[in-house]
Amino acid sequence: MELTLDQALQKGVEAHKAGKVQEADRYYTAILKANPNHPDANHNMGVLAVDVGKVQEALPFFKAGLEGNPSIAQYWLSYIDALIKLERIADAKAVLDQAKSNGIKGDGFDKLEQQLAAKGKDQEPTQKQVQTLIDLYSQGQHQETINQASQLLGQFPNSINLYNIMGAANQSLGNLEEAIEAYSKALSIQPDYAEAHYNMGNTLQEQGKLDKAIE
Numbered sequence: 001m002e003l004t005l006d007q008a009l010q011k012g013v014e015a016h017k018a019g020k021v022q023e024a025d026r027y028y029t030a031i032l033k034a035n036p037n038h039p040d041a042n043h044n045m046g047v048l049a050v051d052v053g054k055v056q057e058a059l060p061f062f063k064a065g066l067e068g069n070p071s072i073a074q075y076w077l078s079y080i081d082a083l084i085k086l087e088r089i090a091d092a093k094a095v096l097d098q099a100k101s102n103g104i105k106g107d108g109f110d111k112l113e114q115q116l117a118a119k120g121k122d123q124e125p126t127q128k129q130v131q132t133l134i135d136l137y138s139q140g141q142h143q144e145t146i147n148q149a150s151q152l153l154g155q156f157p158n159s160i161n162l163y164n165i166m167g168a169a170n171q172s173l174g175n176l177e178e179a180i181e182a183y184s185k186a187l188s189i190q191p192d193y194a195e196a197h198y199n200m201g202n203t204l205q206e207q208g209k210l211d212k213a214i215e
Helices: 005-019 021-034 037-052 057-070 073-085 091-101 109-121 127-138 142-155 162-171 175-191 194-206 210-214
Strands: none
Touching: 005 037, 005 162, 005 194, 021 037, 037 057, 057 210, 073 091, 073 109, 091 109, 091 175, 109 194, 127 142, 127 162, 162 175, 162 194, 175 194, 194 210
């Protein structure tokens, strides 16, 4: 008997829940052969891939599921969670922001936001490394501060401290556009980072953009 797509999906979900990975895979694959954009089948294939440790391979399925139906919160959660597992923190944050702008919310998103904030903290240089930069800055060695901060960013690409220090050093050298770019990057990683907001305001004031500075 020929199954409808809904029936095939139901069978796939049942097999999936029972831990019959290959059987579930067969049903989901059959659905995607008939309809490559099927949101549920794409999402569930992604979940299957994550279950067997193939997180990278799961991403195109999660993306396709979201494109098929962006109103399902679980699709967003699965995609963001996979990005976090792959340590793609900036991408995970961007997708979380996208979900919010689509009006998607809930406890799961709050937990992922906390997880991302904690991950961001892991991506900071040591206190000693930061102090070295602060000392250079205090001694007026602003270009050297920028050079060393840039090198550390290769190791810690999501460090709000490094971007903030680079912003301050550029600001001291009069490189106001570069300073604003650095503060913007810090705020894209942590939107509630008060020090970067304050420094950004001062830089915009120096540029004469008073309305933006007030904001």
